[in-house]
Amino acid sequence: xxxxxxxxxxxxxxxxxxxxxxxxxxxxxxxxxxxxxxxxxxxxxxxxxxxxxxxxxxxxxxxxxxxxxxxxxxxxxxxxxxxxxxxxxxxxxxxxxxxxxxxxxxxxxxxxxxxxxxx
Numbered sequence: 001x002x003x004x005x006x007x008x009x010x011x012x013x014x015x016x017x018x019x020x021x022x023x024x025x026x027x028x029x030x031x032x033x034x035x036x037x038x039x040x041x042x043x044x045x046x047x048x049x050x051x052x053x054x055x056x057x058x059x060x061x062x063x064x065x066x067x068x069x070x071x072x073x074x075x076x077x078x079x080x081x082x083x084x085x086x087x088x089x090x091x092x093x094x095x096x097x098x099x100x101x102x103x104x105x106x107x108x109x110x111x112x113x114x115x116x117x118x119x
Contacts, residue, residue, distance in 0.1 A: 001044055004037065006080075008048065014084040016048040021077055022100075033073035033105075038098050042067055042108035045082025046094035050112035053087045057117045060092065064111040075101030090114050 001008075001018070004026070010017035020026070020041060028034040043065055050060045082096040091111055098106040 004040060006041060006044060009079075011048075011052065013052050014049055014087070016045045016052065016082045018045050018048075018080045018082075019077055020080075022073075022075065030072075031074065033078060033100065035067075035069060038069065038073055038078070038106045039065065039067045039108070041078055041080040041098050042082070042096040042106060043110065045080040046096045046108065046110040047082075047112055049082040049084050049094055049096075050087070050092040050114075053084055053092065054114055059115040060112040061115055062110060063091065063113040065108060066110070067106055067108045069106050071100070071103055071105045073098070073100040073105045075103075077101060078105075088114075 006018045006020045008018050026037045079099040086093045094110045096108040
């Protein structure tokens, strides 16, 4: 998260928001934010949303991530919002949205696998 320059702006049980000020390093050759960066932001907030609902000695990893790109990301700031739809013992089903300067640019669904200690 810190390597790409993202910061968490809201942390609540089952919900996370993050922001990224767009730099040249985040853009592809046409000046849009690279799709991989958009997917990273969606994965980040979905994963951290899941983490808020597991015990401190547990973790989560992404088991599945599906991203639909709705618009090119052109602007100054990405805002990503992630939430848990259903938390289970082994899997958490999450969704995320990525916004660029107020325009919804991507929608994602993710499955996060819960990692228990010593597994």
